Amino acid sequence: MAAVSAAVSDCSPSFPSLTPPCPKAPPDYPDLYGKRRELLKVQVLEREIGFLQEELKSVEDLQPASRGCKEVHDFVMPNPDPFIPRGLKTRRSHGFWNWLCGKCCFNCSWLCCFGGCSLHLEKTSCCNCRASVKWQGCCCLKKKSCQHCCILPALACTDCHPCNGCTSCCTGCKKVCHCSNCTKACCNPCHLCC
Amino acid sequence: MSVAELKERHIAATATVNALRERLKQKRTLLLDTDGSSSCYSHFAGYARSQGRTPVSFGPTDLVCCRILQGHTGKVYSLDWTPEKNRIVSASQDGRLIVWNALTSQKTHAIKLPCAWVMTCAFSPNGQSVACGGLDSVCSIFNLNSPVDKDGNLPVSRMLSGHKGYVSSCQYVPDEDTHLITSSGDQTCVLWDVTTGQRLSVFGGEFPSGHTADVLSVSINGSNSKMFVSGSCDATARLWDTRIASRAVRTFHGHEGDVNTVKFFPDGQRFGTGSGDGTCRLFDMRTGHQLQVYHQQHAAADGEVPHVTSIAFSISGRLLFAAYSNNDCYVWDTLVAKVVLNLRSLQNSHEGRITCLGLSADGSALCTGSWDKNLKIWAFGGDRREI
DSSP states (O other): OHHHHHHHHHTSTTSOOOOOOOOOOOOOOOOHHHHHHHHHHHHHHHHHHHHHHHHHHHHTTOOOHHHHHHHHHHHHTTSOOTTSOOOBOOOOOOHHHHHHHSSOOSOOTTOOOOSSOOTTSEEEOGGGOOGGGTTTTOOGGGOSSOOOEEEOOOOOOOOOOOOTTOSSOOTTOOOOOOOTTOOOSOOSOGGGTO | OOHHHHHHHHHHHHHHHHHHHHHHHHHHHHTOOSSSOOOTTOHHHHHHHHTTOOOOOOOTTSEEEEEEEOOOSSOEEEEEEOSSSSEEEEEETTSEEEEEETTTOOEEEEEEOSSSOEEEEEEOTTSSEEEEEETTSEEEEEETTSOOOTTSOOOOSEEEEOOSSOEEEEEEOTTOTTEEEEEETTSEEEEEETTTTEEEEEEESSSSBOOSSOEEEEEEOSSOTTEEEEEETTSOEEEEETTBOSBOSEEEOOOSSOEEEEEEOTTSSEEEEEETTSOEEEEETTTOOEEEEEOOOOOOTTOOOOOEEEEEEOTTSSEEEEEETTSOEEEEETTTTEEEEEGGGSTTOOSSOEEEEEEOTTSSEEEEEETTSOEEEEEEOSOOOBO
């Protein structure tokens, strides 16, 4: 009762209010994680300093850049490059020709064969090159000497994948075989369509 | 030692590192002696000019697009040729890998991926498997000869898990179907045993000093498969020896932006880089010298410098193919550092950014992959003059 009275009487402005309890501040634990992380960063940097000092010493013995440039130049110049137009003796074809003039179902009319023919092609005399077949692989009309012409043999289409599983392909599915004389109905895996 | 003292040591060590790097840069500059010019762009080109080299000249129809590979329904992000036969694997935003017969344009496989967010793909040396990786932080291996599952999908034959960030690039070790190297957004590269799925070596990471930002690209030396180079968002390229994972053999500074792509030069002694700073560079692996910078202003209405997305060298090393974010694809003459062709100006060029490039094994064809969802194959279609 006395406590209640005291509490009631506390409401009156004449009595000082009690300070609310406040939690104690946590003890000062050492920030071990932060310290270890900082130590690791310093160790990485000091290791890097060691590497850089080693590299500075080794730079003293390095050959100048001109030697590297010469090495690149000497490597590049003698090497043939399928992409670079340069003067060449007539020679047998290599992988480049096999790739372009190899098994191909397309009408490769824009391809010009010159120099040697690949092993898959037939050589023909340019005397047999008629204007009407100018763009069917015979390039003799482009050459003055007309000594080396190649024609692409008619090749069969490669086998297309069977379409037995094509039951629900989208109507927009394009199943096109790129061979002009191919009679196969479906030449792409069906699940690509939908 | 207190944290405050450690922080002071950290500041002092950083200053020492920066000072040493500056001294190293100055010493290297003294060794760039090719033409006496102080310009950092002209070393190699100066030497080539002194040898009487003129730029390669292309006619308007010398380089032609001879195949268009259509089938992806999203942007193409990555491609790789088989080492022997003419097949290509491509990875796309549509969440699929497609394996193509490059000669006939036909698709031999279309692989629906467990995670659609793919960034890279690669063919195994024997052409029997493909690997891919992306935002799932996993490199997935598919055996192309496996039977498909009941849904018609090719199952994953192995998952290489362990990276803590996205897998940005992957490449099989040449002639080793069981070993593969990946690069990752977790700042490391990893050498994997594909058979067991185990990590054999981790290059970089927190304590073994390596890249300090995402690693975006790797290229393994075709002449010495123990060496590979990586390119990173920390603006450096690093050379690694797979036998020594504890530290990079050498760090190559010079770029002023992310190194997005790296590729070894055909001689195995140099490598090229392509960067967000808009330049490509040629570095000497053994000496660390920067031999040449390939930089040309692009026509850009907004003044932004387009970044390099992908590079490839022709088989002789004379040409550097470089794709940029503004849809350009420059062909550089590496010896004289001149742009000799822009594929963008050719007939049938891509309608979007080219994100990936690759040469066929015999060097006779270049494949490009683009945001326009297509891959295109380019080859020489001109005349060769007879002597």
